[in-house]
Amino acid sequence: EPEVTQTPSHQVTQMGQEVILHCVPISNHLYFYWYRQILGQKVEFLVSFYNNEISEKSEIFDDQFSVERPDGSNFTLKIRSTKLEDSAMYFCASSPGRGTEAFFGQGTRLTVV
């Protein structure tokens, strides 16, 4: 069964450093997302990406965040200068079209120290 793959599973970084989280969505999907979950709390939407551009973003997704689909298979989330409060589980997801469910990866646990 196809699945969304995220790497690494756990990333530790120092405050102020840049971090890139990697995702390989399901191959025939068209919509891509990043969500985050702080310590078992609510799952929060960050950004959606369609047709090689951001289609929607939340207020959390400020100038420190960016996304990229560099090669047609990977979908990355970059945080330019990490803060302690960026520590969370980051989930990548993809869906084949509008009105369909999103399939989530296993997540990357980001710890900023």
Add this chain to the structure above:
Amino acid sequence: AQSVAQPEDQVNVAEGNPLTVKCTYSVSGNPYLFWYVQYPNRGLQFLLKYITGDNLVKGSYGFEAEFNKSQTSFHLKKPSALVSDSALYFCAVRDSGGYQKVTFGTGTKLQVIP
């Protein structure tokens, strides 16, 4: 703005008994509704969805949910709970006419007692 409410932080049920996890929603247009389950240190697994059609939708692992438009609810149910159903359950909604953003509830921890 769209929102989801899961009024119960935790639901306890005895194994073999029916279970219900409650969810209410708010959207400006027609809703697309979803249930996801999260096991410890794992990602979100899709259980079921309501897009259109029958109000009672059936999903994975024997779960079902009933869409009630007048009460703006989408409660998750299962006739007979298993200990392995113990997990964190998230209800989610998006506006059918809007963007792709899906809004999640705060989650309900289901504890099935042997």
